Amino acid sequence: FESASFNLTGIVCRMTKPAALVLNQQTAQVIQAAFRHATYPDISGEKSMAFLGKVAYGLTNIQINDLSIENSDVDFKEKGSIDIAIQNVTASFRGTLSYGYTGAWFVKLTHSIDFEIDSSIDLHINTKLMCAKGRVVADTSDCYLTFYKLTLHLQGDKQPGWLKQLFTDFISFTLKFVLKSQVCKEINYLAQMLSDFIQDRAANFLQDGPIGVDISLASFPVIKANYMESHHKGLLLYKNYSVIFNDSMFAPSLLSESRMLYFWFSDHVLNSLALAAFLDERLVLMITGEELREMFEMEDTEAYQGIVQEIFQGTSYEDSLAKVWSLTPPQITLQPEGTIVKSSVAVELSISSQGAEPTVVLYFEKEVTVTIQTSYVEKKLVLHLADSVIEPKAFKCALYRAGDDRSLKHFLQKIISVAGIPEVISRIEPALTSLMNSKGLNLFEIKNPEIITKAGYLIIQLDFDFPHHLLVDFLKKTL
């Protein structure tokens, strides 16, 4: 990884202990899936017994029959592991036990009977978060089972006593080994699928068409006593553009530990997304004549009706159309007051009378700087305009009036701040909300999300209820 001084972290995700406890409610489901999905290979062997000569035996067609899990605990260890303890897994297995004497006279007497094995097990999985190819990898190799009970029940009751003995002191040893290796292998497989699933969902979450965010890891995941966190590059993925920044100012102290989930974003990330939106020609807005009428007829613009009539040269609104677009990529800076977006914007008003070619009657450019406060209420993104500054730039007008007409300038200033900017914001809000909902955000039970802006970065902190669909999706996909 890059040396500590040159860290490339654009996004940090922190999951605290309370979040792990909520996710832990699903551990039982995942462990049950592991036991059920594991395959139990046949066990065979032979043992020379006193007086009986060699006895061969085999446990075949071992299936899990019944399974229950009492509870599980999760704990973050400073040494860097997530210790999951699952108490009192009671599992019963069924299968066929066949055994025979291969005595001196080579007569193979073989019997096979159905058996059932009752077990009660404690499971410990000390998961480490590793990093491989820039992705979080869950290493669950430190996985062990403690058997509190392992009893064999044989079909019928006319079985030789020595068989029980053989099972107790030998077969059970092999069985424990097989169960441990199969269950832990299955858990490792599920852990890997779960972390792949999360990364893929996360990458998809931060992707829209050709625009994406590289969430590969910028450094190893960190596990402390009360949280675990991942550091992601957050670099822009857009065609062959690469936006590099190297002065990320993340520090663990920037995030607290009271909420379940934290996402820290450097303003570089927002800036590069704004650049991509500009390059992808998304920062263009058409305003129809009808919408213009509403904007022009707002109470504050009453006084300018004369000018409005002149601009529209008496044609009706329907035949007019305004086009608003960014001339340069918006510059986004994050401050405690909010998200400050500075962009030079062009506005072109055209009129087409009686189906003739539209003619541009008005064109002007403005340097617009807005301060936006963002919130997420009732599964909708809300952008609140806290402040706006409008600096005139170019100006062209087809009217006979000279361009320096004071009242026209004043009118434009007014119409932009009273109606223009709110109109643009009222289009961006639903667009972003529907983008996030298309990624399934509205399916998450998010509680009291807070979006906090500070100098140079943004923090989203929230609590959540477990998104059941996520686990069901995951298990359906995986098993």
Ligand SMILES: CCc1cc(Oc2ccnc(N(Cc3cccc(OC(F)(F)C(F)F)c3)C[C@@H](O)C(F)(F)F)n2)ccc1Cl
């Ligand atoms: C969408 C959230 C997000 C995930 C990122 O990528 C990863 C990759 C691997 N693990 C994580 N973790 C964070 C996280 C938190 C909550 C949900 C989540 O998954 C998902 F909701 F996105 C997906 F399931 F849909 C991922 C976990 C990592 O922080 C930890 F905790 F393991 F260290 N994030 C990077 C940025 C962003 Cl904004």
